[in-house]
Amino acid sequence: MPSDRKAPLPLTIAAVGGLLFLHVPLGFVILYAFTTEERSYEFPPPGLTLKWFSAVWDRPDVWSALRLSLEVAALSTALALVLGTLCAAALSRRPFFGREAISLLVILPIALPGIVTGIALRSAFNLADIPFSVFTIVLGHATFCIVVVYNNAVARFRRLHGSLVEASMDLGADGFQTFRHVILPNIATALLAGGMLAFALSFDEVIVTTFTAGQQATLPIWMLNELIRPRQRPITNVIAVFVILVTFVPILAAYYLTRDEDPAHRTGH
Amino acid sequence: MTPAVRFERVVRHFGQVRAVDGVDLAIEPGEFFSMLGPSGSGKTTCLRLIAGFDQPSGGHIEIFGERVEGVPPYRRAVNTVFQDYALFPHMDVLDNVAYGLMVKGVGKAERRAKADRALAMVQLATHGARRPSQLSGGQRQRVALARALVNEPRVLLLDEPLGALDLKLREEMQVELKALQRSLGLTFVFVTHDQGEALSMSDRVAVFNEGRIVQVGPPEEIYERPRSRFVADFVGGSNVVEAPLAAALGGPARLASLRPEAVTLLAEGTAAAGRMVRVRIVDSQYHGATRRCLVALEEGVVGARLAVAAPAARAGGFAVGETALVSVDPAALWPIEDAG
Amino acid sequence: MTAAVIAAPRPGALGRLSDALFRHPGLLLALLLAPPLLWLGVVYLGSLVALLAQSLFSIDEFTGQIDRTLTLSTYGELLRLANLDIIARTVLMAAAVTIADALIAFPIAYYAATYARGRTKALFYFLVMMPLWSAYLVKVYAWKLLLAKEGVVGWVFDALGIGVVLDAILAIPVIGGPSLSTSYLGTFLVFAYVWLPYMILPIQASLERVPKSLVEASADLGASPRVAFRTVILPLALPGVVAGSIFTFSLTLGDFIIPQIVGGSTLFIGQAVLIHQGTAGNIPLAAAFTVVPIVVMGLYLWGAKRLGAFDAL
Numbered sequence: 001m002p003s004d005r006k007a008p009l010p011l012t013i014a015a016v017g018g019l020l021f022l023h024v025p026l027g028f029v030i031l032y033a034f035t036t037e038e039r040s041y042e043f044p045p046p047g048l049t050l051k052w053f054s055a056v057w058d059r060p061d062v063w064s065a066l067r068l069s070l071e072v073a074a075l076s077t078a079l080a081l082v083l084g085t086l087c088a089a090a091l092s093r094r095p096f097f098g099r100e101a102i103s104l105l106v107i108l109p110i111a112l113p114g115i116v117t118g119i120a121l122r123s124a125f126n127l128a129d130i131p132f133s134v135f136t137i138v139l140g141h142a143t144f145c146i147v148v149v150y151n152n153a154v155a156r157f158r159r160l161h162g163s164l165v166e167a168s169m170d171l172g173a174d175g176f177q178t179f180r181h182v183i184l185p186n187i188a189t190a191l192l193a194g195g196m197l198a199f200a201l202s203f204d205e206v207i208v209t210t211f212t213a214g215q216q217a218t219l220p221i222w223m224l225n226e227l228i229r230p231r232q233r234p235i236t237n238v239i240a241v242f243v244i245l246v247t248f249v250p251i252l253a254a255y256y257l258t259r260d261e262d263p264a265h266r267t268g269h
Numbered sequence: 270m271t272p273a274v275r276f277e278r279v280v281r282h283f284g285q286v287r288a289v290d291g292v293d294l295a296i297e298p299g300e301f302f303s304m305l306g307p308s309g310s311g312k313t314t315c316l317r318l319i320a321g322f323d324q325p326s327g328g329h330i331e332i333f334g335e336r337v338e339g340v341p342p343y344r345r346a347v348n349t350v351f352q353d354y355a356l357f358p359h360m361d362v363l364d365n366v367a368y369g370l371m372v373k374g375v376g377k378a379e380r381r382a383k384a385d386r387a388l389a390m391v392q393l394a395t396h397g398a399r400r401p402s403q404l405s406g407g408q409r410q411r412v413a414l415a416r417a418l419v420n421e422p423r424v425l426l427l428d429e430p431l432g433a434l435d436l437k438l439r440e441e442m443q444v445e446l447k448a449l450q451r452s453l454g455l456t457f458v459f460v461t462h463d464q465g466e467a468l469s470m471s472d473r474v475a476v477f478n479e480g481r482i483v484q485v486g487p488p489e490e491i492y493e494r495p496r497s498r499f500v501a502d503f504v505g506g507s508n509v510v511e512a513p514l515a516a517a518l519g520g521p522a523r524l525a526s527l528r529p530e531a532v533t534l535l536a537e538g539t540a541a542a543g544r545m546v547r548v549r550i551v552d553s554q555y556h557g558a559t560r561r562c563l564v565a566l567e568e569g570v571v572g573a574r575l576a577v578a579a580p581a582a583r584a585g586g587f588a589v590g591e592t593a594l595v596s597v598d599p600a601a602l603w604p605i606e607d608a609g
Numbered sequence: 610m611t612a613a614v615i616a617a618p619r620p621g622a623l624g625r626l627s628d629a630l631f632r633h634p635g636l637l638l639a640l641l642l643a644p645p646l647l648w649l650g651v652v653y654l655g656s657l658v659a660l661l662a663q664s665l666f667s668i669d670e671f672t673g674q675i676d677r678t679l680t681l682s683t684y685g686e687l688l689r690l691a692n693l694d695i696i697a698r699t700v701l702m703a704a705a706v707t708i709a710d711a712l713i714a715f716p717i718a719y720y721a722a723t724y725a726r727g728r729t730k731a732l733f734y735f736l737v738m739m740p741l742w743s744a745y746l747v748k749v750y751a752w753k754l755l756l757a758k759e760g761v762v763g764w765v766f767d768a769l770g771i772g773v774v775l776d777a778i779l780a781i782p783v784i785g786g787p788s789l790s791t792s793y794l795g796t797f798l799v800f801a802y803v804w805l806p807y808m809i810l811p812i813q814a815s816l817e818r819v820p821k822s823l824v825e826a827s828a829d830l831g832a833s834p835r836v837a838f839r840t841v842i843l844p845l846a847l848p849g850v851v852a853g854s855i856f857t858f859s860l861t862l863g864d865f866i867i868p869q870i871v872g873g874s875t876l877f878i879g880q881a882v883l884i885h886q887g888t889a890g891n892i893p894l895a896a897a898f899t900v901v902p903i904v905v906m907g908l909y910l911w912g913a914k915r916l917g918a919f920d921a922l
Contacts, residue, residue: 007724015720018713019733022740022805025751028761032754044764083645090641093634102642105649111855111910113863113902115879120656120899123663123892143653146645166322167355169342171369171420174619174627175637177343181372185359204744206866210883223746227753227870240747247744255735324632335614341631344616423614 026244033237052234062239065222071134072209072218073202076141080198083142084149085191092157109144117144118211125212132214140212141205145198152194152258156187193257196250204247219243271334273298273424273456274319279328281314288314289325290480296424296458298333301450303459303467306477307503312460315477316426319458320349333423343372348417349426352433354409356401362388362412363397369420387419388412390449407438414446418453425450427459431466443470464504468492476500493528497606501526508532508575510602517569518595519544520602529578531601534562534587535594545594548575550587560584564595664896675892683893687901692881696901699878702793703861706800707854713801714808714853715846721809722816737813741806749870752799756789756871763789786873796872800861807860808853815849816842851913858909862902878902 033052035045056062087106091099109117121140130136168178206220213221226236272295281289289311296302304312317323318330321342330337337345356365363384370380388394391411401409410430417425431439447470450457461467467474468488475485484496495501498509508527516522535541548564562577562584587593618624630637665679686692721733740748755761766775779785779792786792819842827837865879878898886895
């Protein structure tokens with residue numbers, strides 16, 4: 001509830017302080033990508049250099065991890081877009097028996113801790129004798145990405161007046177034409193935003209992936225291994241900087257695309 | 270001649286609710302037909318049944334002789350002007366108007382030309398490149414009208430299209446719509462809850478109450494010869510006069526409708542032919558051209574109230590609390606049935 | 610102008626399909642729901658059932674094979690002191706993190722909802738959303754850097770001349786340790802940091818939903834700003850706090866990465882699950898451990914629903 005008075009100083013300090021608390025650590029990660037010290041996290045850094053950025057190119061494990069991450073993120077996002085939009089379309093129409101239950105089901109993969117999803121999938125793969133592969137990773141990622149697309153799509157569907165669909169039909173467009181000419185253009189940006197958030201989520205995910213990846217490493221898994229048994233610490237920092245940038249772009253784009261909507265829906269939660 | 274729209278014992282339930290409870294009607298081609306009634310009376314549902322957004326639970330609907338149950342709206346030669354205009358926000362005005370032609374596969378040049386003509390017909394020829402969000406309410410309404418008319422429908426449906434406009438604009442649009450309908454010769458079906466609007470624009474009015482049509486006829490008939498208590502009260506705010514009061518006023522002793530303008534207010538002591546009854550002025554409201562007074566009888570049926578409407582000049586002299594006389598022409602007591 | 614009253618359907622299967630779907634909206638609904646429900650039902654619910662089923666099996670101590678007869682003995686294992694220890698530790702940490710995050714998030718959310726306008730508000734929103742979505746591991750890693758013995762935090766304390774204070778903190782039993790990055794305190798800090806955005810956003814959302822007229826009404830009726838805050842704003846913001854706490858609690862209960870990277874050598878539930886299902890192959894026990902957060906969250910969600918927290922989501 002907006003107030004017209006100026007904010008009291010202690011509150012402003014607390015708020016700004018909190019935001020700094022959120023962002024300063026990331027700043028240090030970026031700083032450490034330039035340090036010359038390879039074996040510890042010494043502060044202040046003894047020297048600054050760019051050599052790690054080129055050193056990254058020579059690490060084949062980084063490249064294959066990156067490729068896998070991109071592949072998984074792309075596939076999961078595509079699946080989540082289709083399934084999430086279908087679900088949102090179904091649940092935005094007239095209420096029907098079981099609607100509440102279904103919306104709970106859609107949210108469940110993200111509401112329950114990732115470890116639950118991870119180990120549930122893993123034990124299912126064990127029971128069904130399914131070997132680990134890209135397929136199994138995508139299975140996990142798509143499942144929790146559905147809700148992200150769903151939330152964005154549902155918020156937009158709710159803003160789409162039912163009379164627009166009726167007007168389109170009244171003017172001679174059947175269901176498919178109405179979808180193509182009226183519904184799709186109006187939900188396109190929401191779907192784009194949802195897709196981007198899903199991509200970022202999948203690219204960054206590590207908990208469920210640990211259980212569904214077998215021997216393969218996505219970029220976060222690579223990073224996790226490096227954290228436990230580091231080889232060249234600054235390389236990890238370089239990758240971290242890279243990951244920040246890669247996830248920064250879709251989030252910024254998704255933010256611009258859904259700027260006018262109710263903030264509570266945008267987080268995908 | 271085949272009626273433009275025919276309803277035969279049409280029923281529509283929503284669970285327990287009977288939104289349309291046995292409606293028969295026949296709308297003639299080329300007429301301006303209004304469906305009037307309070308909210309929930311079934312008039313909008315009937316409109317939607319003609320358009321095809323809803324299917325009847327029972328009975329038949331025919332448009333120009335063809336049965337239309339089960340036919341989706343996109344296959345009916347019927348177009349609707351929606352209450353909230355329903356303009357497509359992601360298209361400009363010209364594309365909105367040309368939409369119906371576009372989905373039918375009409376070529377780009379031809380549909381743009383037709384859309385331009387339709388916009389000219391509603392005096393918005395220069396607004397083709399604008400977006401709906403840049404238009405005022407009145408302008409959007411005209412675009413909605415053009416968008417419907419460009420498809421040359423056999424019947425045009427209007428769902429309370431003037432509800433969101435302010436008074437002046439509404440009155441202007443009423444004149445324009447009527448003129449448009451006359452020049453095009455199209456059948457217009459107009460839904461409204463504003464009885465003044467229905468009376469001023471229509472060739473015939475159907476009054477709805479609780480899912481049924483209680484009276485159909487030309488505006489004069491609905492207003493001056495209401496058939497029931499409900500119509501008398503809803504259309505024009507008539508006095509519903511019970512039998513004893515009717516007798517006290519000099520008419521036959523039966524339930525009747527008495528229009529406020531048919532009650533003459535006279536100063537005490539005036540001599541006139543016919544029965545005069547003494548009353549006390551309870552309330553007096555100034556409406557610019559007219560004055561509406563509420564009076565209570567002091568003799569005959571003591572305490573019974575009547576609404577009186579008279580030109581402001583004539584009724585100005587009567588103050589609240591004063592006594593006066595009323596005189597009623599017995600012929601003005603129109604007998605009505607009790608049922609709503 | 611004698612166009613047909615009823616046009617023919619569009620040629621081909623699409624035209625007929627469109628008519629059929631229009632006449633039978635139930636069919637359309639079923640078609641829309643079938644793919645997502647099949648997916649979620651089979652992949653997700655199916656796996657959950659498989660998991661729960663596994664928790665009812667047990668592992669044969671000698672052969673290491675999973676014995677598929679239904680039994681509650683695996684749950685009995687959970688009641689062993691060592692395991693109860695793990696559960697208690699995790700739940701306590703979750704509670705502490707939730708409280709800390711609520712305290713830190715509230716001023717930020719309050720400021721953003723009340724005083725930020727236009728561009729500032731957009732900036733605030735974006736600044737909170739960014740860390741939420743990006744690079745969980747990067748954030749954890751960042752703190753490992755900062756908390757390391759030779760890292761930034763230590764350096765700051767020394768530079769300010771209060772290195773002694775840091776040592777004193779680290780000497781506190783239970784939550785202290787050899788260095789910040791190997792102590793419960795460190796784990797706590799990282800958890801609080803990483804989940805903070807999840808707490809800020811729901812609180813902000815529920816604060817924004819408090820109509821300005823309510824605050825004005827309370828002032829009109831004589832309440833000072835402090836009283837108004839306590840009696841009007843805080844209760845209305847509570848559902849947002851509860852919603853945020855659902856996330857912080859749930860995420861802490863299941864996490865195994867943060868305790869491993871920044872923390873002591875003792876286990877949290879997540880790590881226990883990982884270990885048991887890994888080389889030990891004791892999937893039944895891992896499954897049983899997993900059921901604990903599910904049950905805890907189930908109770909928590911039920912309680913939260915009664916407080917009306919779901920409106921803030």
